[in-house]
Amino acid sequence: MNHTKILILTFLLILLFAQLGAAQQYKLNVGDQIGISVWGHPDLSRETSIDPDGSISYPLLGTIKAEGKTTAEIKIELRESLNEYIKNPEVSVNLLSYRQLKINVMGEVNQEGSFELRADNRILDVISLAGGITEMAAAEKITLQRDGEKIDINLEKLLEGENMADNYLLKNNDQLYIPEKEMKTASIQGEIRNPGRYQLDLDEEIKLNELLAEAGSITENAGDYIRIISDDEPAEFKLENTLASEKDANPVIKDGDSVYIPSAVEEVTILGEIRSPGSYEWHDELRLANLIAQAGNTSDRANLENIRLVNKNGQLKEINMEDFFEENQMSANPRLQPGDLVMIGEKSSIDWSEVFFFFGGFNSIKDFFDW
Secondary structure (H helix, E strand, C coil): CCHHHHHHHHHHHHHHHHHHHHHHHCCCCCCCEEEEEECCCHHHCEEEECCCCCEEEECCCEEEECCCCCHHHHHHHHHHHHCCCCCCCCEEEEEEECCEEEEEEEECECCCEEEEEECCCEHHHHHHHCCCECCCECHHHEEEEECCEEEEECHHHHHCCCCHHHCCECCCCCEEEECECCCEEEEEEECECCCEEEEECCCCCCEHHHHHHHCCCECCCECCEEEEEECCEEEEEEHHHHHCCCHHHCCECCCCCEEEECECCCEEEEEECECCCEEEECCCCCEHHHHHHHCCCECCCECCCCEEEECCCCCEEEECCHHHHHHCCHHHCCECCCCCEEEECECCCCCHHHHHHHCCHHHHHHHHHCC
8 A cells, every 4th residue: 555545544534533523522402313222132222313302212211311411421321221221231322413403694705595504513613614704704793693682793703713602502593694894985087097996994094196096096198187076075186286195185085085087188079960979189279160070070960050069167159050151150160168068959850958958957067067
């Protein structure tokens, strides 16, 4: 037999003896099944379950208390009691099956659900069967619900080998709940390399410039300012001051804060009866006719007599571009400004009050462009 086979056999023997030792130390519970045999007396051999009152019935001896005792203790008791009827009786007592407990585990474990365990299992046993806790588990705040009562357990201490009194022996229909950690988050969007929602440390403050760093820092298209909404109040800071950690431009980020880094590229937007609606880069010489041409020109249904131009402050201007095309009136081909919104309707079919209702009115457009 080679060295590897010897090691495997040794391991199996150690495992077997460990299981036998555990069974011998196990204290019997209601519903467990045991086998009793007496050498030379098959009429005294039997298999029996522990009754709800914690006892078993046995010939000659009547009722014997078994709950809370080991098989070794039952064996000694039977031998002493049978000695009155049989000289030096050879008795063996074996555990045939455990009563199964049904335990529900919910919350931040890797496998939620119902588990069947032996009656001698404890909190740590069922946590192990559930695959352990997740990274989001609030291990110090788990709850054991039993018979309408809630028992608080600090699993964190248990896993560290402390407060072992909290490693309760489980009972049938126990429910174990592992809650999620309390979390604080903030979002960051715009010209940032890794936009998204970020978890904040519960115990340590994080400044605005630190959040920017965590999100991968700004892109090359970032503008000069950074905007933040905190406690429903908007604020704007010069980006270079924030990055320089200047106190007045580097607030502490709070739970629920929203951060936005606008682009340095200024844009105008054109919607409606245009072949390629969307936003386009603004420049000093950009006029309405240039934007229409850049956006692929208008559709055949476009109403050029009533084009709506809304600036970033929510001010509305109506333009008749037919005057420009037919009479070359420059007032009908205005120079556009950053943030302008151009809306071209359909001939005799657009109710512009509905369009503005859809956009939420002038105030919402202002909010959209001048947040």
